[in-house]
Amino acid sequence: MSDKDFVLAVEGLTVSFDGFKAVNDFSFYVEENEIRVIIGPNGAGKTTVLDLICGKTKSTEGSIKFCGKELTKMSEHGIVHAGVGRKFQNPSVYEDLTVFENLELSYPKGRNVFGALGFKRSQEVLDAIQETAEMVFLVEMLDQSAALLSHGQKQWLEIGMLLIQNPSLLMLDEPVAGMSVAERKKTAELLRKITKDRSVIVIEHDMNFVADIANRVTVMHQGKLLSEGSMNHVQNDPKVVEVYLGH
Ligand code: ADP
Numbered sequence: 001m002s003d004k005d006f007v008l009a010v011e012g013l014t015v016s017f018d019g020f021k022a023v024n025d026f027s028f029y030v031e032e033n034e035i036r037v038i039i040g041p042n043g044a045g046k047t048t049v050l051d052l053i054c055g056k057t058k059s060t061e062g063s064i065k066f067c068g069k070e071l072t073k074m075s076e077h078g079i080v081h082a083g084v085g086r087k088f089q090n091p092s093v094y095e096d097l098t099v100f101e102n103l104e105l106s107y108p109k110g111r112n113v114f115g116a117l118g119f120k121r122s123q124e125v126l127d128a129i130q131e132t133a134e135m136v137f138l139v140e141m142l143d144q145s146a147a148l149l150s151h152g153q154k155q156w157l158e159i160g161m162l163l164i165q166n167p168s169l170l171m172l173d174e175p176v177a178g179m180s181v182a183e184r185k186k187t188a189e190l191l192r193k194i195t196k197d198r199s200v201i202v203i204e205h206d207m208n209f210v211a212d213i214a215n216r217v218t219v220m221h222q223g224k225l226l227s228e229g230s231m232n233h234v235q236n237d238p239k240v241v242e243v244y245l246g247h
């Protein structure tokens, strides 16, 4: 398989913080329409891998090819523009704005002319907001202040703010932490829906949720790849049981 068959090809990725290799010669490959889950003990390097892919942290060695483009040489902004969306662990929505306004603000600029100057919002933007709000279960909440949303709804809103930019790769760091069981079920449903058009990488600890969504699971330990395969494969891998699942 050539690099072109993968949405994302990470090879030999290494980052050293004062000599400590938080990510150490790590390689993994993500296909189109795949939901890949990364698991592993705290400190394994999972979040750092997402930081490297989105350009927040610069690698020491290795390559990150996204749809054939080398991301390690690109700016954070350039990487977003190329089609990579990344959600951090804590929801960061604009609390003093409504759900509608949060989504509107996230709609990519340059595609149309509207906004601050009082132009009529184009139908295209309204449609995108409506469609996205339906997708993330917030269509009834469009006029609500984001501050009034539950923690889970804020997580969904932030996913919506990324989806409205239509990324080809969406990366989510522990998206169901703090969610109720019912919210987790709906989030799994949401992730399955959105991978019809894109690939998703999720870092997660909740193994029921992982089993629910993952096509394949990548296990990290001490900055390295420990195991990879189906949920069934990694759950039965003695190395994974020893360092992670056994605890
Ligand atoms: P995980 O998300 O798997 O829990 P992280 O990627 O957050 O792990 O962290 C991996 C290791 O790298 C940890 O030991 C962490 O302290 C260290 N680390 C992460 N970012 C930095 C940084 N900017 N500077 C120094 N050390 C860091």
Ligand code: MG
Pocket: 046, 047, 048
């Ligand atoms: Mg982390």
